[in-house]
Amino acid sequence: xxxxxxxxxxxxxxxxxxxxxxxxxxxxxxxxxxxxxxxxxxxxxxxxxxxxxxxxxxxxxxxxxxxxxxxxxxxxxxxxxxxxxxxxxxxxxxxxxxxxxxxxxxxxxxxxxxxxxxxxxxxxxxxxxxxxxxxxxxxxxxxxxxxxxxxxxxxxxxxxxxxxxxxxxxxxxxxxxxxxxxxxxxxxxxxxxxxxxxxxxxxxxxxxxxxxxxxxxxxxxxxxxxxxxxxxxxxxxxxxxxxxxxxxxxxxxxxxxxxxxxxxxxxxxxxxxxxxxxxxxxxxxxxxxxxxxxxxxxxxxxxxxxxxxxxxxxxxxxxxxxxxxxxxxxxxxxxxxxxxxxx
Amino acid sequence: xxxxxxxxxxxxxxxxxxxxxxxxxxxxxxxxxxxxxxxxxxxxxxxxxxxxxxxxxxxxxxxxxxxxxxxxxxxxxxxxxxxxxxxxxxxxxxxxxxxxxxxxxxxxxxxxxxxxxxxxxxxxxxxxxxxxxxxxxxxxxxxxxxxxxxxxxxxxxxxxxxxxxxxxxxxxxxxxxxxxxxxxxxxxxxxxxxxxxxxxxxxxxxxxxxxxxxxxxxxxxxxxxxxxxxxxxxxxxxxxxxxxxxxxxxxxxxxxxxxxxxxxxxxxxxxxxxxxxxxxxxxxxxxxxxxxxxxxxxxxxxxxxxxxxxxxxxxxxxxxxxxxxxxxxxxxx
Numbered sequence: 001x002x003x004x005x006x007x008x009x010x011x012x013x014x015x016x017x018x019x020x021x022x023x024x025x026x027x028x029x030x031x032x033x034x035x036x037x038x039x040x041x042x043x044x045x046x047x048x049x050x051x052x053x054x055x056x057x058x059x060x061x062x063x064x065x066x067x068x069x070x071x072x073x074x075x076x077x078x079x080x081x082x083x084x085x086x087x088x089x090x091x092x093x094x095x096x097x098x099x100x101x102x103x104x105x106x107x108x109x110x111x112x113x114x115x116x117x118x119x120x121x122x123x124x125x126x127x128x129x130x131x132x133x134x135x136x137x138x139x140x141x142x143x144x145x146x147x148x149x150x151x152x153x154x155x156x157x158x159x160x161x162x163x164x165x166x167x168x169x170x171x172x173x174x175x176x177x178x179x180x181x182x183x184x185x186x187x188x189x190x191x192x193x194x195x196x197x198x199x200x201x202x203x204x205x206x207x208x209x210x211x212x213x214x215x216x217x218x219x220x221x222x223x224x225x226x227x228x229x230x231x232x233x234x235x236x237x238x239x240x241x242x243x244x245x246x247x248x249x250x251x252x253x254x255x256x257x258x259x260x261x262x263x264x265x266x267x268x269x270x271x272x273x274x275x276x277x278x279x280x281x282x283x284x285x286x287x288x289x290x291x292x293x294x295x296x297x298x299x300x301x302x303x304x305x306x307x308x309x310x311x312x313x314x315x316x317x318x319x320x321x322x323x324x325x326x327x328x329x330x331x332x333x334x335x336x337x338x339x340x341x342x343x
Numbered sequence: 344x345x346x347x348x349x350x351x352x353x354x355x356x357x358x359x360x361x362x363x364x365x366x367x368x369x370x371x372x373x374x375x376x377x378x379x380x381x382x383x384x385x386x387x388x389x390x391x392x393x394x395x396x397x398x399x400x401x402x403x404x405x406x407x408x409x410x411x412x413x414x415x416x417x418x419x420x421x422x423x424x425x426x427x428x429x430x431x432x433x434x435x436x437x438x439x440x441x442x443x444x445x446x447x448x449x450x451x452x453x454x455x456x457x458x459x460x461x462x463x464x465x466x467x468x469x470x471x472x473x474x475x476x477x478x479x480x481x482x483x484x485x486x487x488x489x490x491x492x493x494x495x496x497x498x499x500x501x502x503x504x505x506x507x508x509x510x511x512x513x514x515x516x517x518x519x520x521x522x523x524x525x526x527x528x529x530x531x532x533x534x535x536x537x538x539x540x541x542x543x544x545x546x547x548x549x550x551x552x553x554x555x556x557x558x559x560x561x562x563x564x565x566x567x568x569x570x571x572x573x574x575x576x577x578x579x580x581x582x583x584x585x586x587x588x589x590x591x592x593x594x595x596x597x598x599x600x601x602x603x604x605x606x607x608x609x610x611x612x613x614x615x616x617x618x619x620x621x622x623x624x625x626x627x628x629x630x631x632x633x634x635x636x637x638x639x640x641x642x643x644x645x646x647x648x649x650x651x652x653x654x655x656x657x658x659x660x661x662x663x664x665x666x667x668x669x670x671x672x673x674x675x676x
């Protein structure tokens with residue numbers, strides 16, 4: 001492992017027991033299966049997928065908010081090196097202050113009974129990171145200013161704020177413990193477009209100022225394209241493709257990536273209907289298809305796809321794809337960007 | 344020929360504990376048969392309550408302005424929607440000639456009734472079909488919207504269907520009475536992009552087939568570009584720009600429309616910085632005087648914006664915007 005990797009996961013799996021017990025055989029939902037990723041220090045790492053693809057579960061597993069069933073995860077920020085599967089109680093507490101989560105819905109994530117100051121201060125108090133109320137207040141004001149909150153608003157309650165302001169409060173709360181690693185789970189999905197850009201710019205500038213590492217979970221590819229340095233795409237709990245953002249958008253290899261990119265509605269009214277349509281929906285977790293999990297919707301599936309699950313293959317240095325046929329399919333389907341550039 | 348729907352001076356206020364707040368002000372738009380109108384705006388802009396006014400579904404504290412006139416021109420004569428009183432009279436706009444599909448398909452089906460029960464019920468209310476005919480027609484509609492094994496799905500409950508399938512069933516239900524106008528309130532927002540593409544395709548096919556008009560409410564300009572013929576942009580209860588979809592998206596005139604388009608992350612240019620529209624939408628209790636957008640507008644030209652409500656001005660073929668900046672050339676600087 002090199003020095004610039006903050007989090008490295010190897011063959012990570014998260015399974016949840018579904019039913020069964022003493023007499024019947026236990027069945028599991030394989031929410032995340034055999035995922036290996038390296039998250040570089042000081043970068044925006046995007047995790048993309050449709051609902052049910054396991055992106056949130058993976059994000060939470062890296063925060064130790066979900067149990068990890070299999071695999072290795074290591075964390076190394078220069079001060080400490082942790083093997084996340086075997087932490088002592090004290091290390092675990094320390095890790096919680098180094099890794100934080102920003103939630104999706106700014107309306108549900110803030111307690112209506114606490115003032116903004118108390119909301120932001122709570123992590124400091126719970127984790128006992130400050131020794132006096134004055135120090136707490138100082139930290140709260142410092143981070144609130146960074147998140148462009150009006151300091152006079154700290155005494156107010158969340159109901160007085162709009163969606164964008166609430167999201168800034170959530171961000172301040174996540175950052176007050178001075179984490180090194182932040183998981184932003186659909187943090188702009190609930191916001192209007194006009195505000196969304198503001199929050200994205202804020203996250204970017206904070207990330208640069210504080211040298212943070214972000215895991216940015218989103219279903220919105222255009223947002224990810226504009227924010228992230230590296231993208232990993234998930235489908236049915238598996239990693240299907242991972243690459244530096246530009247490369248992924250310019251030269252996607254997996255049929256699913258291509259379909260997803262072309263399904264984004266184009267802003268050009270004359271560019272209607274030039275998309276590669278995907279039939280069907282994500283298969284049921286209780287009855288997973290054999291072989292490649294995408295074969296039920298893939299227009300290019302052949303026998304081998306229905307039989308063997310593809311492994312991640314290297315395309316280029318940091319570009320990997322899990323598809324049996326990615327080489328043959330190259331060039332057969334233009335990427336969404338090419339289609340758009342031509343029209 | 345008369346348009347299908349004509350909304351004139353819709354003003355809608357709500358009586359609340361904090362006083363009477365204005366949700367929609369002097370909103371006028373008309374819509375022809377078989378046309379798709381995209382209604383765009385951020386949350387709080389009044390797009391949903393505007394649509395609900397057409398079915399008179401707003402809650403009891405809603406107060407409509409005296410000038411408000413909404414006319415639905417049907418084959419057998421015009422219907423003055425504001426004058427409808429009894430449930431019997433309202434039937435024509437509630438599922439008869441106007442149907443609505445909602446954002447969250449899980450929340451819009453009754454959980455304790457099967458999909459089929461709910462589809463049959465409305466057909467019995469709105470058409471002269473017998474129970475058996477209604478059943479056959481419902482299964483046929485489910486089949487038409489691309490639900491495999493329609494007869495089996497007919498007997499299932501909403502929770503047994505996936506999100507995309509529920510939205511299809513919702514569409515099948517809304518269309519089974521053959522409405523003249525379909526109101527689709529954020530129908531694809533809760534869906535994944537690949538499913539969204541399927542649903543948009545389906546809706547476009549059905550418009551062609553049934554020849555109905557659609558009011559498509561969304562905050563996603565990409566979806567609008569792909570579906571609508573005309574766009575109406577709302578801000579804080581006011582219509583601020585209206586025109587053919589190509590015109591509005593290619594030559595946005597109102598600073599808000601421009602801001603909205605600039606704030607959108609574009610795949611075609613990953614280097615372009617994202618420019619947010621500064622500030623937040625004001626509370627409806629503190630509606631600004633003059634132009635509603637003046638508190639966030641980057642190009643306020645002085646007192647006139649702060650005190651006078653801008654009139655609609657022509658800025659292209661069938662393209663109007665309400666902004667003081669529009670000069671003789673029909674454009675904003």
